Amino acid sequence: MSGDYGFIGLGAMGYAMAGMVRKSLPQETTLYIYDVYAPSCERFISESGSYGPIVSVRSAKECATKTKTIISIVPTGANVREVYLDTERGVMAAPMDSQRLILECSTIESEVAREVAKELAQAERGTYIDTPVSGGVPAAEARTLSFLIGRAWNEEDDMSVRAQQCMEMMGQKKKFFWCGNLGAGLAAKISNNYISCSVLLIIAEAMAVGVRSGIDPKLLQAVIHNSTGQSFMGDHVNPVPGVVAHAPSSNNWKLGFKTQMMIKDISLGVEAAKRVGIEPRMASTAVEIWKEAAADPRCIDRDGSSVWLHINDISET
Known part of the structure; x- marks a missing residue:
């Protein structure tokens, strides 16, 4: 783990991932962090500073200037372009360094990843x-994330070896999937999310049917878990409060994934399906349901802490 590290994007997932990185790095190694919402950086330093030096920087450019390895996770492809290609505040504005390793963990379009990678x-x-990663905040906090990697594993390739060492700070090696080509990790993630974003709606409806039919929700969850309806989302993201202890619904939604981001993720699946000649009937319906949910006042972010603003909207002062 030579050189200092940088982490860009301290939303719920990024915050947990960055925490594991800081805990895993040698104590003398500095972790540079950047997020457009400064209070997230301040809180992170307060909570994780005892594990080693953490420095909050004011731009992706500054983060890249000071580090040999960058990890980033932001909401959209537009945000990724800003972080890396902005010629004033992005990584593109940092000094040249062909040995800088960049692990981009966001769920975005494969085409955007290839574009950004080529220009860099x-x-x-x-x-x-x-x-891209899978497993949610609980897996990030437990250091058990899956990584879907747009590269072929080659033990003779220094970048692959460095990437694996970096990912091992946040996930399990047995859950690292080397998908072969740039953008392929994202293609795999989008396919996975096509299922998870859709099936969660089915779980919500099924639980509602059972509970309104008089079945105790915990009993219903046990039945589903031990029957053909069992799924990761049902076991870990069950929407009925008090049924699954570690689910967001049982924790005042603190570990939850923003409803608005569900629209983005499932829409990526719709777009990918159409590009390869598949009519995405299930996901197209799911998008409309998530849009209805996102319009509910209970799903509107009020504190701004997880909203990634455009870099150009953030002043230097």
Whole structure:
């Protein structure tokens, strides 16, 4: 683990992932962090500073200037372009370093990942690898994330070895899937999310049917868990409060994934399906349901802490 590390994006997932990185790094190694919402950085330093030095920086450019390895996770492809390609505040504005390793963990379009990677490589700003993650905040906090990697594993390839060492700070090696080509990790993640974003709606409806039919919700969950309806989402994201102790519904939704982001993720699946000639009937319906849910006042973010603003909207002062 040579050189200092940078982490960009301290939303719920990024916050938990960055915490594991800080705990895993040698104590003398500095972790540079950047998020457009400064209070997230301040809270992170307060909670994780005892594990080693943490420095909050004011731009992705500054983060890249000071580090050999960058990990990022932000909401959208537009945010990724800003973080890396902005010529004033992005990684593109940092000094040239062809040995800079970039692990980009966001769930975005494969095409955007390939575009960003190409421009960074041509400008000698580093090697960009799409490494989307799966498992949610609980897996991030338990260091058991899955990584879907847009690169072929090669033990002779220094970047692959460094990437694996970095990912081992946040996930389990047995759950690292080397998908072969740039953008392939994202294609795998989008396919997975096509299922998870849709099936969660089915679980909600099924639980409602059973409970309104007089079945105790915990008993119903036990039946489903031990029957053909069993799924990861049912076991870990059951929407009925008090049924699954570690589910967001049982924790005042503190561990939850924003409803608005569900629309983004399932829409990526719809777009990907259409590009390869598949009519996404299930996901198209799911998108409309998630849009209805997102319009509910209970799903509107009120504190701004998880909203990633555009870099150009953030002043230097």
